[in-house]
Amino acid sequence: EAQVTQNPRYLITVTGKKLTVTCSQNMNHEYMSWYRQDPGLGLRQIYYSMNVEVTDKGDVPEGYKVSRKEKRNFPLILESPSPNQTSLYFCASSPTPFSTDAGANVLTFGAGSRLTVL
Amino acid sequence: QKEVEQNSGPLSVPEGAIASLNCTYSDRGSQSFFWYRQYSGKSPELIMFIYSNGDKEDGRFTAQLNKASQYVSLLIRDSQPSDSATYLCAAQDSSYKLIFGSGTRLLVRP
Numbered sequence: 001e002a003q004v005t006q007n008p009r010y011l012i013t014v015t016g017k018k019l020t021v022t023c024s025q026n027m028n029h030e031y032m033s034w035y036r037q038d039p040g041l042g043l044r045q046i047y048y049s050m051n052v053e054v055t056d057k058g059d060v061p062e063g064y065k066v067s068r069k070e071k072r073n074f075p076l077i078l079e080s081p082s083p084n085q086t087s088l089y090f091c092a093s094s095p096t097p098f099s100t101d102a103g104a105n106v107l108t109f110g111a112g113s114r115l116t117v118l
Numbered sequence: 119q120k121e122v123e124q125n126s127g128p129l130s131v132p133e134g135a136i137a138s139l140n141c142t143y144s145d146r147g148s149q150s151f152f153w154y155r156q157y158s159g160k161s162p163e164l165i166m167f168i169y170s171n172g173d174k175e176d177g178r179f180t181a182q183l184n185k186a187s188q189y190v191s192l193l194i195r196d197s198q199p200s201d202s203a204t205y206l207c208a209a210q211d212s213s214y215k216l217i218f219g220s221g222t223r224l225l226v227r228p
Binding site: 035040041042043045097098102103107109110111 | 160163168169206210219
């Protein structure tokens with residue numbers, strides 16, 4: 001089954017304790033992205049990657065790191081989590097973001113990771 | 119700042135009615151537009167996309183695009199309680215970045 005898998009789905013942690021949220025896709029997609037979703041603010045992009053070893057900042061990158069060493073994996077790292085990073089996080093992927101074929105730009109989302117930082 | 123605007127709702131319609139969800143975007147260079155449905159606590163899932171002016175129909179769903187007015191809408195015919203969800207509009211801007219609106223919550227009353 002074509003899918004984007006995120007782990008953990010739920011996590012409660014404390015301020016300053018490093019954590020990693022993993023994301024893996026099995027569709028050979030070039031493009032991967034992380035979003036956070038907060039009430040009233042919609043989906044905001046944290047980081048994205050256009051291909052292996054190519055990553056770039058989205059709209060809200062502060063406090064986050066990413067890496068793209070393999071095409072299928074795109075982990076999100078919180079080096080020193082703070083309470084304002086409490087949110088619902090989604091990983092997503094698409095074949096490519098730069099196609100004039102809109103269908104190639106359709107995002108497939110993971111199930112989400114609900115993170116609480118105390 | 120490029121934006122996609124949606125009324126947060128909730129939009130309440132009776133079962134069987136047509137639900138009309140609207141979205142405006144600020145980047146005139148935007149080419150493609152997407153509607154995602156998101157049930158509470160779940161991930162967004164694509165309903166349909168549109169990139170040409172006019173209407174695009176898929177079952178009970180019709181997307182409408184008016185690039186001159188920078189306006190996108192989604193019509194849901196014969197609304198069902200199972201359509202109750204938040205609907206996210208997204209625009210792919212001139213740099214191919216996908217920008218999401220904050221979503222409209224739809225409530226279909228039995």
